Amino acid sequence: MKDLTKEIFTMLFLLTDARYLLRTHKFHEGGRYLPRGELMRILVEIKESLKRVEDIIERGDYLDVGGMDIVEGLEVRTIEEEYININPIQVGGRLTPEAMKAIIAYADGYSVCDWCLKPFRLDRIRRPQLERFHKELAEFIGMREARLVPGARRGFQAVINSVARDGIVLVSSLAHYTEYLAAEEAGAKVYEIPVGEDNVLRPENLEEKITEIKRKIGEEPDLVIVDHVDYQYGNLHPIRDLSRVAHEHDIPVLCNCAYTLGIMPVDGRRLEVDFIVGSGHKSFSSPAPSGILGIGDDYVEKVLSGSRIRGDVSGRTYPNKETSILGCTLMGCTAVAMMASFPRVKERVRRWGEEVEKANHFCQQFLRIAGNRVLSEMPRRHTLICVDTRESFDKIARGHKRRGYFLYEELRNRGITGIFPGATRIWKLNTYGLSWDEVRYLSETFIEIAKKYGIEIQ
Amino acid sequence: MKDLTKEIFTMLFLLTDARYLLRTHKFHEGGRYLPRGELMRILVEIKESLKRVEDIIERGDYLDVGGMDIVEGLEVRTIEEEYININPIQVGGRLTPEAMKAIIAYADGYSVCDWCLKPFRLDRIRRPQLERFHKELAEFIGMREARLVPGARRGFQAVINSVARDGIVLVSSLAHYTEYLAAEEAGAKVYEIPVGEDNVLRPENLEEKITEIKRKIGEEPDLVIVDHVDYQYGNLHPIRDLSRVAHEHDIPVLCNCAYTLGIMPVDGRRLEVDFIVGSGHKSFSSPAPSGILGIGDDYVEKVLSGSRIRGDVSGRTYPNKETSILGCTLMGCTAVAMMASFPRVKERVRRWGEEVEKANHFCQQFLRIAGNRVLSEMPRRHTLICVDTRESFDKIARGHKRRGYFLYEELRNRGITGIFPGATRIWKLNTYGLSWDEVRYLSETFIEIAKKYGIEIQ
Numbered sequence: 001m002k003d004l005t006k007e008i009f010t011m012l013f014l015l016t017d018a019r020y021l022l023r024t025h026k027f028h029e030g031g032r033y034l035p036r037g038e039l040m041r042i043l044v045e046i047k048e049s050l051k052r053v054e055d056i057i058e059r060g061d062y063l064d065v066g067g068m069d070i071v072e073g074l075e076v077r078t079i080e081e082e083y084i085n086i087n088p089i090q091v092g093g094r095l096t097p098e099a100m101k102a103i104i105a106y107a108d109g110y111s112v113c114d115w116c117l118k119p120f121r122l123d124r125i126r127r128p129q130l131e132r133f134h135k136e137l138a139e140f141i142g143m144r145e146a147r148l149v150p151g152a153r154r155g156f157q158a159v160i161n162s163v164a165r166d167g168i169v170l171v172s173s174l175a176h177y178t179e180y181l182a183a184e185e186a187g188a189k190v191y192e193i194p195v196g197e198d199n200v201l202r203p204e205n206l207e208e209k210i211t212e213i214k215r216k217i218g219e220e221p222d223l224v225i226v227d228h229v230d231y232q233y234g235n236l237h238p239i240r241d242l243s244r245v246a247h248e249h250d251i252p253v254l255c256n257c258a259y260t261l262g263i264m265p266v267d268g269r270r271l272e273v274d275f276i277v278g279s280g281h282k283s284f285s286s287p288a289p290s291g292i293l294g295i296g297d298d299y300v301e302k303v304l305s306g307s308r309i310r311g312d313v314s315g316r317t318y319p320n321k322e323t324s325i326l327g328c329t330l331m332g333c334t335a336v337a338m339m340a341s342f343p344r345v346k347e348r349v350r351r352w353g354e355e356v357e358k359a360n361h362f363c364q365q366f367l368r369i370a371g372n373r374v375l376s377e378m379p380r381r382h383t384l385i386c387v388d389t390r391e392s393f394d395k396i397a398r399g400h401k402r403r404g405y406f407l408y409e410e411l412r413n414r415g416i417t418g419i420f421p422g423a424t425r426i427w428k429l430n431t432y433g434l435s436w437d438e439v440r441y442l443s444e445t446f447i448e449i450a451k452k453y454g455i456e457i458q
Numbered sequence: 459m460k461d462l463t464k465e466i467f468t469m470l471f472l473l474t475d476a477r478y479l480l481r482t483h484k485f486h487e488g489g490r491y492l493p494r495g496e497l498m499r500i501l502v503e504i505k506e507s508l509k510r511v512e513d514i515i516e517r518g519d520y521l522d523v524g525g526m527d528i529v530e531g532l533e534v535r536t537i538e539e540e541y542i543n544i545n546p547i548q549v550g551g552r553l554t555p556e557a558m559k560a561i562i563a564y565a566d567g568y569s570v571c572d573w574c575l576k577p578f579r580l581d582r583i584r585r586p587q588l589e590r591f592h593k594e595l596a597e598f599i600g601m602r603e604a605r606l607v608p609g610a611r612r613g614f615q616a617v618i619n620s621v622a623r624d625g626i627v628l629v630s631s632l633a634h635y636t637e638y639l640a641a642e643e644a645g646a647k648v649y650e651i652p653v654g655e656d657n658v659l660r661p662e663n664l665e666e667k668i669t670e671i672k673r674k675i676g677e678e679p680d681l682v683i684v685d686h687v688d689y690q691y692g693n694l695h696p697i698r699d700l701s702r703v704a705h706e707h708d709i710p711v712l713c714n715c716a717y718t719l720g721i722m723p724v725d726g727r728r729l730e731v732d733f734i735v736g737s738g739h740k741s742f743s744s745p746a747p748s749g750i751l752g753i754g755d756d757y758v759e760k761v762l763s764g765s766r767i768r769g770d771v772s773g774r775t776y777p778n779k780e781t782s783i784l785g786c787t788l789m790g791c792t793a794v795a796m797m798a799s800f801p802r803v804k805e806r807v808r809r810w811g812e813e814v815e816k817a818n819h820f821c822q823q824f825l826r827i828a829g830n831r832v833l834s835e836m837p838r839r840h841t842l843i844c845v846d847t848r849e850s851f852d853k854i855a856r857g858h859k860r861r862g863y864f865l866y867e868e869l870r871n872r873g874i875t876g877i878f879p880g881a882t883r884i885w886k887l888n889t890y891g892l893s894w895d896e897v898r899y900l901s902e903t904f905i906e907i908a909k910k911y912g913i914e915i916q
Contacts, residue, residue: 004480004492005480008473008476008477008480009562009563011469011473011504012470012473012474012477012559012562013559013562015466015469015470015473016470016555016558016559016562017555018466019466019470019539019555019558020555020558022462022463022466022539022540023538023539023552024893026540026541026542026873026896034462034515036515039511039515040515043508043511043512046469046504046508047505047508050501050504050505053497053501054501057492057494057497057498070556070559070560070563070794070798071556071560071797071798071800071801072587073586073587073590073591073797074560074586074587074794074797074798075585075586076563077563077564077566077569077572079572080481080566081477081480081481082480082484083484084484087568087571087572089568089571090566090567090568090569090571092567093566093567093568093790094481094566094567095565095566095567097474097475097477097478098528098529099565100474100477100478100562100565101470101471101474101528102528102529102532103561103562103565103745103791104467104470104471104474104558104561104562105467105528105534105535106535107553107557107558107561107745108535108538108548108551108552108553108745109548109550109551109552109553109738109739109740109743109744109745109746110545110547110548110551110739110740110746111535111548111745111746112746113545113547113548114535114537114545117879127533128531128532128533129530129531129532132531133531150608150609150612150747150787151608151784151787153784153785154608154612154784157784161643165645173769173771173772174772175769177765177774177776177779177785178784178785180765180767180769180776181765181767181776181779181781181784181785182784183767184765184766184767184781185619185781185782185784187623190767190769190770191770191771192769192770192771192772193771194771280567281567281568281789281790282567282568285567286567287561287565287566287567287569287745287790287791287792288567288568288569288570288788288789288790288791288792288793289608289747289787289788289789289790289792307635307638307639307642308642309638309639309641309642309648311631311633311638311648311650312648312649312650313631313649313650313651313652314631314632314650316635318635318638318639321635321639323639323642323643324643326609326611326612326615326636326639326640326643327611327635327636327639329608329609329747330746330747331739331746331747332551332739332745332746332747333561333745333746333791334745334746334747334792335746336528336532339529339531339532340528340529340532342529343529415484421575435482438484
């Protein structure tokens with residue numbers, strides 16, 4: 001941890017202690033009583049920290065100092081402050097400053113429930129303005145309704161339970177594991193639609209698979225799940241064409257937008273899909289677990305129906321509670337963080353083109369290293385990139401005393417992190433959110449490491 | 459919002475901006491480049507805020523100032539800093555200072571995944587030490603295994619799907635709505651065990667209900683869900699005796715500890731139950747959504763079995779991913795917040811006796827107001843209290859120009875919040891976590907309001 005980072009966290013934590021003082025010393029004999037001494041001591045410590053920050057800025061370089069533990073076994077995480085992070089799953093889920101402030105202010109458990117009035121539902125709360133947020137979110141993704149869910153997987157689960165329970169679900173052969181598990185948990189059978197040699201799903205593959213299932217099992221699938229961009233190659237799949245094939249067979253389509261909703265434009269109506277599922281912690285700058293379930297016109301009633309149970313003794317009913325999502329979902333900091341990130345998310349989606357440009361710039365430079373390959377489709381249409389370095393870095397790894405860890409460590413020593421420790425064969429990175437400076441530095445660093453080990457640069 | 463509270467948030471937010479500066483200005487031509495001007499401006503603003511805080515402390519009283527918005531429609535929440543909060547569902551979910559620091563440090567989406575190595579599971583991550591936390595948590599609740607889930611309802615869902623899918627689930631007639639919905643979503647039929655006139659569940663009621671179900675439907679229930687403490691009256695139910703009845707019929711028992719796990723002692727082995735489900739945001743000082751699923755010896759394999767699906771095209775399998783909880787659950791700030799709160803939670807559970815004493819003190823004072831009744835069992839064995847003020851405050855409400863809102867407003871003007879706005883008939887409060895000073899002040903305030911409106915004090 002660098003000294004400057006440590007001072008920022010030191011002050012954030014001191015202020016958290018001050019906040020806790022307010023919370024624990026509210027009243028004394030009817031009036032507010034503050035332990036002045038304790039509060040003053042905190043102020044003094046903040047001033048000392050400020051002074052140290054000024055010294056650091058004056059000095060102009062940053063020293064390594066020890067880490068900080070919050071409780072035993074829980075160190076302060078500073079990767080995003082101190083490294084260029086290219087972790088394939090983390091980059092779209094880094095919080096906006098607004099979301100950081102939101103989780104500070106709404107840290108407590110049921111923090112959004114202060115003004116929960118009839119009909120007692122998260123999507124109807126108006127203070128904070130969650131009702132409006134839900135409406136704007138539905139518009140943003142081009143769906144009739146939107147709900148917040150604890151992660152994309154819970155969106156898959158809600159839809160599968162509603163339309164394919166004990167049925168048949170088709171997924172891409174590149175599908176994420178959570179699609180399989182959500183189907184399995186709903187008692188559904190899962191079959192995979194094979195992708196082409198280019199690792200892109202084709203409408204004809206889907207048509208064939210539906211025919212095959214009908215022939216073999218005598219039934220039509222109940223749901224098709226397609227990945228807008230898959231997690232393995234970051235390839236963009238032709239959702240609208242796939243959807244049209246499914247719809248010819250009257251099969252509804254769920255588009256898994258975990259890698260797209262919140263970073264690139266997603267419009268359910270243009271994609272002609274029935275369900276959109278997104279991930280807050282993957283692509284919407286939100287804390288885990290958070291996700292978005294978007295539902296098209298034809299399925300609102302089916303998926304968002306209220307509970308039909310009536311207590312046989314109490315007579316109680318819960319018609320306002322939506323069964324598939326089990327009523328309220330994100331009743332605290334996760335929901336407000338999504339709301340707080342939304343303005344910046346809308347804005348960044350418009351800048352998606354430049355993000356793709358940066359990814360392509362990286363690939364061009366990366367491919368100058370002899371033996372390097374990019375396994376994702378080229379040119380890139382997404383910032384998630386799957387690379388093959390078996391003929392370059394892996395050859396070095398075999399003779400290196402740190403084995404495969406050498407690459408991870410060489411990068412880390414140069415301020416870059418996020419590749420899987422030990423990976424030198426086939427691995428992934430994601431350039432999303434890096435500045436041009438950072439992308440150039442990243443590209444140059446790989447070349448520099450290659451040169452150091454005598455790999456040819458073209 | 460009071461001026462002092464506002465200054466604390468102002469500084470927290472300024473430091474969040476400073477942190478964001480670190481994040482967005484990491485590298486420039488290979489070296490760290492910081493926008494000194496911007497950072498210095500933030501430091502100056504923090505100093506100004508510190509100066510104002512000193513003035514406020516010097517002055518010794520706190521002025522009302524305007525609120526702060528994070529984004530439009532999202533105001534800073536200051537209820538816990540500025541009011542004595544007796545909200546029935548919020549008090550056990552207020553964060554510890556350690557949890558607040560944890561969510562600041564682990565704010566970003568997949569923040570706990572930096573060191574996720576084989577077998578790629580949340581409960582096996584060692585940095586932060588989530589693996590040890592899971593083990594200690596299982597011990598703490600006296601169960602074989604513990605898993606984190608996004609809210610208690612997701613724990614119910616995992617268990618019902620595993621042992622009572624399309625089956626029969628018995629719940630208390632005081633059960634929480636999420637138990638009904640989780641059963642409904644799993645295709646199970648729900649029947650209620652009637653409570654006695656004292657609103658406590660009796661073993662003989664359970665025995666009768668099982669007999670009735672067998673007679674009417676010809677089947678035995680697949681699962682019994684009992685509430686350790688119910689949400690309606692806060693009554694403590696005889697779990698071990700109920701469990702023994704269910705076990706005589708070979709029916710597993712899930713104990714819903716949403717109102718107990720994390721604030722009072724819960725030991726699954728002593729309760730002789732098969733499953734424990736707790737809520738992080740209700741009783742474990744954690745952000746929403748978070749919860750705990752504890753599983754006893756006999757059901758670990760059944761509930762925590764890995765996925766059995768094999769991709770028919772890809773051949774991929776996920777035997778390490780636990781299907782009932784859909785793999786990983788809380789991959790960010792929610793998980794570390796639970797871990798950070800754990801030391802203080804363990805400690806506070808030992809002080810449960812005093813919390814109950816305070817609740818009883820409140821009830822004694824509250825009952826001095828003529829017409830007031832406590833509908834919860836007396837003496838209290840829990841801090842959640844259901845009261846009936848139809849013969850006292852509701853009579854005033856009928857003639858008051860603010861109608862039922864008068865009570866809410868009278869309390870709020872005296873620094874107390876958390877009762878349902880408009881409630882003057884049957885309503886709930888929770889004294890958990892209040893200091894003795896605050897409990898006394900709370901009791902006196904109700905008496906003061908009663909006196910103001912001419913209600914007799916005994």
